[in-house]
Amino acid sequence: MKVCGIISEYNPFHNGHKFQIDKTRDITRSSVFVAVMSGNFTQRGEAAAIDKWNRAKSALSCGINLVIELPVLYSVSSAEIFSFGGVSLLNSLNVIDYISFGSESGDIISLQKIAEVLSTETEDYKAKLKEELDKGLPFHKSRENALSDLLDENLLREMSNPNNILGIEYMKSLIRLNSKIKPVTIKRIGAGFNQLNITENYSSASGIRKVLYDNQSIDLIKNNMPEKAFNMLNDLKRRGYSFTDMDKIIPYIRYKLYMNCNGIKNIPEVIEGLDRKIIKEIDKNSFDELVMAVKSKRYTYTRIARILTQYFIGFENYDIKAMRKKPCPYARILGADEKGRKLIRLIKEKSSIPIINKLPGKLDDVLDLEVKSTKAYSLINKNISPIDDYLKKPIIY
Numbered sequence: 564m565k566v567c568g569i570i571s572e573y574n575p576f577h578n579g580h581k582f583q584i585d586k587t588r589d590i591t592r593s594s595v596f597v598a599v600m601s602g603n604f605t606q607r608g609e610a611a612a613i614d615k616w617n618r619a620k621s622a623l624s625c626g627i628n629l630v631i632e633l634p635v636l637y638s639v640s641s642a643e644i645f646s647f648g649g650v651s652l653l654n655s656l657n658v659i660d661y662i663s664f665g666s667e668s669g670d671i672i673s674l675q676k677i678a679e680v681l682s683t684e685t686e687d688y689k690a691k692l693k694e695e696l697d698k699g700l701p702f703h704k705s706r707e708n709a710l711s712d713l714l715d716e717n718l719l720r721e722m723s724n725p726n727n728i729l730g731i732e733y734m735k736s737l738i739r740l741n742s743k744i745k746p747v748t749i750k751r752i753g754a755g756f757n758q759l760n761i762t763e764n765y766s767s768a769s770g771i772r773k774v775l776y777d778n779q780s781i782d783l784i785k786n787n788m789p790e791k792a793f794n795m796l797n798d799l800k801r802r803g804y805s806f807t808d809m810d811k812i813i814p815y816i817r818y819k820l821y822m823n824c825n826g827i828k829n830i831p832e833v834i835e836g837l838d839r840k841i842i843k844e845i846d847k848n849s850f851d852e853l854v855m856a857v858k859s860k861r862y863t864y865t866r867i868a869r870i871l872t873q874y875f876i877g878f879e880n881y882d883i884k885a886m887r888k889k890p891c892p893y894a895r896i897l898g899a900d901e902k903g904r905k906l907i908r909l910i911k912e913k914s915s916i917p918i919i920n921k922l923p924g925k926l927d928d929v930l931d932l933e934v935k936s937t938k939a940y941s942l943i944n945k946n947i948s949p950i951d952d953y954l955k956k957p958i959i960y
Contacts, residue, residue, distance in 0.1 A: 566906065567593035567661040568744070570633065570649035570733065572601045574611050574772070576621045576792045578765050579665070579753055584626040586749045587663040595902050597659065598627045599649045601638035602933065603940040604876065606645045608868025610807040610940060612772045614947050616955055617799065619897040623960035624791040629903030632895040634929050635936040636886055639872055644887050646732035647739070651890030654742045657913040658906065661745050664733055667724035669750025674727060678734035680713050688713065699861045703728065726751060761787065775806045804946055809850040811943040812875045817845050819874065829879035832870050837862065876936045881928055892929055895919040898958030920957055
């Protein structure tokens, strides 16, 4: 039995995700797929459009056998931290043979070369990176410039694409953990990562979410999703499901800043006066307006969005820097089908971290932060209870 892990968000599950599973099965002959999936908040610094339970059920209907939650500590973080959280979780299960990810290049050898260079940072590279950052450039561009003497132009170009960047970070984490898991990449097809227009069969998740947020006819996206995933989404819409609206977090962030403007300084990414800029612009009417007012050449939209979302959740109350340095401390099951349930029995024998089906009486900081994030999510999604994490049991599909 070959087992493949996929680090995912499935926000929502679409044809591109099914294509990745099918192609990976062909290449690796894997018979079981484990998704480590972001919970209610995503790497872009946004609340997931659909809650984690419904997204897990959708994934199980479309080829995933076991869904494990990626803790919010990692899911609302940079590509490096997001990847480390997911890869460390998969690695600790001690049953995963492959990790599959989508990329713009589809060239695992090139991405592996870049990962190896980045995993052995020389003093010259570190000095040049600092020099580029001091110019006010964003991190990804500074890193690209700092690597100009170490990588040829073709490899440098690979670093400008978002899915390639994530793939490189997955492989860096495998190297860091000395993992035996083998990486596999599938070349992305269809719409680009941020492309919003709806195509015939392979629209981006961003484009599909826009249809939901704009309350357009759901039939526009019918051909872009596996039938079972679409039917589940259509049923949610028909029942009046509240797809999350990021504008709803503004009053809560504003209130927190009004009551104690110093708290936001404890978010690790808040440096060089970003707190003052956020406070200055906090009376903007929408989430997008606020992010746009704070972002700059150095600090990207996504980075500012993550800071605001972390503050909304309550990251400032934890020692986030210390928590992020450690591998994921547990594996929380969101759902499984028959194959997944059989694998869980094997994982329980081999895993070096505890497997959680229901919340324990005493929570460590990572799990406590997760519970806080669900409470925060319930404020902007009326379908979710603030004690949802205590009420819900893993989905049996």
